Amino acid sequence: MAAGKTTVARAFQRLGVPVFNADAVVRKLQGRGGAAIPALQQLRPSVISNGCVDRAALRAELAKDPGLLKKLEAILHPLVRKERQLFLRQCRARGVPLCVLDVPLLWESGAAASCDLVLVVEAALPTRLARVKHRHLLGGRMTVALARQLMACQMSDEERRARADLILSTEGRPAGVQRQVRRLAWALRGGRSALRQDRDCSSRRRAPGRRTIMEELGAHDAHHTF
Ligand SMILES: CC(C)(COP(=O)(O)OP(=O)(O)OC[C@H]1O[C@@H](n2cnc3c(N)ncnc32)[C@H](O)[C@@H]1O)[C@@H](O)C(=O)NCCC(=O)NCCS
Numbered sequence: 001m002a003a004g005k006t007t008v009a010r011a012f013q014r015l016g017v018p019v020f021n022a023d024a025v026v027r028k029l030q031g032r033g034g035a036a037i038p039a040l041q042q043l044r045p046s047v048i049s050n051g052c053v054d055r056a057a058l059r060a061e062l063a064k065d066p067g068l069l070k071k072l073e074a075i076l077h078p079l080v081r082k083e084r085q086l087f088l089r090q091c092r093a094r095g096v097p098l099c100v101l102d103v104p105l106l107w108e109s110g111a112a113a114s115c116d117l118v119l120v121v122e123a124a125l126p127t128r129l130a131r132v133k134h135r136h137l138l139g140g141r142m143t144v145a146l147a148r149q150l151m152a153c154q155m156s157d158e159e160r161r162a163r164a165d166l167i168l169s170t171e172g173r174p175a176g177v178q179r180q181v182r183r184l185a186w187a188l189r190g191g192r193s194a195l196r197q198d199r200d201c202s203s204r205r206r207a208p209g210r211r212t213i214m215e216e217l218g219a220h221d222a223h224h225t226f
């Protein structure tokens with residue numbers, strides 16, 4: 001949470017890479033006429049207002065009743081999976097060389113099985129909590145307390161790191177993040193075939209020792225101009 005996934009995904013989108021955004025799909029499913037509305041209406045009628053989910057009410061319910069999250073996931077995750085499969089089918093049909101799944105619960109939801117390479121976007125916990133606090137002060141979104149509650153339901157940072165193929169830290173300036181994404185997109189689109197071949201050999205099961213994009217692509221590519 002607040003690690004910078006959306007920022008990184010937007011950087012890929014700016015390069016013309018199709019992106020599947022799981023949080024956005026959940027918003028659509030919870031919106032007016034969304035496929036999840038009938039089941040959510042049955043689960044917790046108080047969070048439905050004018051035919052769509054009132055997110056502030058849902059956040060308040062989640063804070064009061066931590067058991068609600070699993071029930072919410074049981075309704076939403078199968079619907080998100082369907083949308084994800086449709087997105088991937090469309091990408092294949094269009095023959096796109098690269099697409100991105102922006103998914104907060106990548107392994108928990110089973111989405112990792114569809115990926116050739118997993119990039120974990122990370123920032124230290126104090127940084128993420130400061131971002132959540134800042135966002136809350138600006139726009140009244142999720143509180144730090146609810147963010148902590150959700151993070152506790154997610155895989156630990158250590159486990160995520162151990163499962164990653166590559167790691168992108170967003171502790172630095174946003175321009176640096178954009179640069180790393182450009183470099184990676186170039187390599188994955190075929191600019192650096194060794195990276196693709198390595199990944200094709202199911203690198204997710206290779207010995208641990210995760211690397212950053214700079215380490216993976218080396219000094220030579222670091223000077224590549226885009
Ligand atoms: C918890 C909700 C109400 C928070 O909504 P809000 O608008 O404040 O935030 P947003 O949707 O942008 O999510 C922000 C972040 O919360 C975290 N988060 C969301 N859902 C979950 C979850 N089920 N478990 C752990 N963390 C979660 C993720 O890091 C996500 O990126 C909303 O995310 C939701 O309805 N989640 C349930 C569906 C789900 O599991 N979504 C995850 C993608 S499949």
Ligand SMILES: Nc1ncnc2c1ncn2[C@@H]1O[C@H](COP(=O)(O)OP(=O)(O)OP(=O)(O)O)[C@@H](O)[C@H]1O
Pocket residue numbers: 001002003004005006007008023104131135170171172173174175177
């Ligand atoms: N170098 C950076 N890279 C990415 N985001 C940054 C950076 N510096 C500050 N931020 C801020 O961090 C916040 C979180 O970023 P973002 O929304 O991309 O994260 P996220 O992982 O998608 O969050 P969430 O899980 O809550 O949806 C944003 O307000 C963003 O502007």
